[in-house]
Amino acid sequence: MNVLVTGGAGYIGSHTVLCLLNEGYHVIVLDNLCNSSVEAIKRVEQLTQQSVTFIEGDVCNKQHLENVFTKHKVDCVIHFAALKAVGESALQPLKYHHNNVSGSINLLSCMAKHQVNQFIFSSSATVYGEQNPYPYIETMPLGTPSSPYGTTKMIVERVLEDNNKANVDFKAISLRYFNPIGAHPSGEIGEDPSGIPNNLLPFVAQVAVGKREKLTVFGDDYPTPDGTCLRDYLHVMDLAEGHVAALNWLKQQTTLDEVAVFNLGTGTGTSVLNIIRAFETETGKPVPYEVANRREGDLPAFWANADKAKQVLKWQAKRDINAMMQDTWRWQSNNPDGYSK
Numbered sequence: 309m310n311v312l313v314t315g316g317a318g319y320i321g322s323h324t325v326l327c328l329l330n331e332g333y334h335v336i337v338l339d340n341l342c343n344s345s346v347e348a349i350k351r352v353e354q355l356t357q358q359s360v361t362f363i364e365g366d367v368c369n370k371q372h373l374e375n376v377f378t379k380h381k382v383d384c385v386i387h388f389a390a391l392k393a394v395g396e397s398a399l400q401p402l403k404y405h406h407n408n409v410s411g412s413i414n415l416l417s418c419m420a421k422h423q424v425n426q427f428i429f430s431s432s433a434t435v436y437g438e439q440n441p442y443p444y445i446e447t448m449p450l451g452t453p454s455s456p457y458g459t460t461k462m463i464v465e466r467v468l469e470d471n472n473k474a475n476v477d478f479k480a481i482s483l484r485y486f487n488p489i490g491a492h493p494s495g496e497i498g499e500d501p502s503g504i505p506n507n508l509l510p511f512v513a514q515v516a517v518g519k520r521e522k523l524t525v526f527g528d529d530y531p532t533p534d535g536t537c538l539r540d541y542l543h544v545m546d547l548a549e550g551h552v553a554a555l556n557w558l559k560q561q562t563t564l565d566e567v568a569v570f571n572l573g574t575g576t577g578t579s580v581l582n583i584i585r586a587f588e589t590e591t592g593k594p595v596p597y598e599v600a601n602r603r604e605g606d607l608p609a610f611w612a613n614a615d616k617a618k619q620v621l622k623w624q625a626k627r628d629i630n631a632m633m634q635d636t637w638r639w640q641s642n643n644p645d646g647y648s649k
């Protein structure tokens with residue numbers, strides 16, 4: 309079975325490509341490398357001793373897509389390609405809507421033309437918005453996301469629903485990720501943010517490796533046990549395996565009456581301070597920090613109800629916070645400058 313993985317050179321995509329290859333899938337990666345390096349694909353090939361068909365191209369470019377679908381027989385698409393910086397999306401919303409929404413519509417249109425009907429979409433817990441109480445469960449209505457980035461995820465989920473109603477052959481899954489962290493245990497592939505990291509763990513790791521002086525903890529006056537925000541951190545390898553479980557399930561379904569939605573999370577929340585402590589304990593590296601004001605748009609707490617993925621996909625996260633910290637550190641300390649060294 310041939311799987312087209314858009315954004316497959318990125319953080320979650322590269323780990324998923326590795327798992328797909330290990331399961332015997334043939335993988336074609338389409339990535340414009342706007343936030344990644346082809347080195348990630350080379351390392352995946354080394355780790356798996358298998359080859360990937362890599363195409364440098366853009367989902368916003370209809371001709372690039374047409375070339376891919378004309379040249380390759382594609383059975384299923386896993387669509388990671390997106391811009392994901394929440395803060396930047398508030399400053400440049402049109403860039404995000406163009407890349408994430410128009411890019412997805414181009415892709416779906418090209419799939420329809422070439423009668424490719426299996427689709428797995430990278431959605432986010434942010435689609436639950438701030439109205440829904442946590443833990444988030446898939447039966448809750450879509451909320452109002454706190455950023456234009458989140459809105460793009462919500463819009464694409466809705467586009468998938470409409471496309472599903474109009475085409476009986478179309479089978480789609482929206483996977484709502486919680487907070488992926490960690491790296492492959494080899495330390496060969498991991499998260500390589502460009503510039504100043506937006507997310508907690510890459511920042512913590514860069515402080516520990518000496519690239520940044522200290523972490524800023526955004527707020528310790530939230531209504532949580534230690535005052536810092538709670539998130540559902542899950543190991544990127546668990547998340548990658550979740551995609552394989554989703555694909556294995558999707559291909560067994562003859563039709564889907566509606567888009568299948570699954571939370572991919574652990575079902576527990578961990579505070580920012582507990583992450584810092586766990587990192588220090590597991591790595592022996594101090595993480596100096598200072599507490600500052602809250603970051604706009606941050607919710608005090610959310611985590612997943614992860615039962616549906618367990619019952620239906622037979623998937624559940626199995627790696628603990630300690631493994632997440634150890635693997636983050638192995639990647640960061642082996643590759644202080646990411647893939648560019």
Ligand code: NAD
Pocket residue numbers: 314315316317318319320321338339340341342343344345365366367368387388389390391392407411430431432433485486487488
């Ligand atoms: P990433 O930036 O590492 O990967 C995204 C990849 O897509 C990159 O390789 C980038 O070069 C590529 N890309 C972007 N726009 C493209 C385009 N127009 N055409 C072709 N390639 C393009 O990000 P990630 O953390 O691996 O995230 C993957 C997906 O998961 C994204 O859709 C993201 O929104 C979603 N997601 C991520 C998180 C998270 O915390 N990392 C949480 C929820 C959802």
Ligand code: UFG
Pocket residue numbers: 392394432433434457458486487506507508509511523524525526527536537538539580603606
């Ligand atoms: N944090 C800090 N200091 C930092 C970075 C983060 O204290 O330097 C805190 C944040 O305030 C938050 C927690 O660490 O409490 C986690 O922050 P991240 O940025 O790592 O993750 P978020 O939960 O904010 O972001 C995630 C996903 C997005 C999604 C967003 C909104 O990365 O894709 O949730 O739900 F859009």
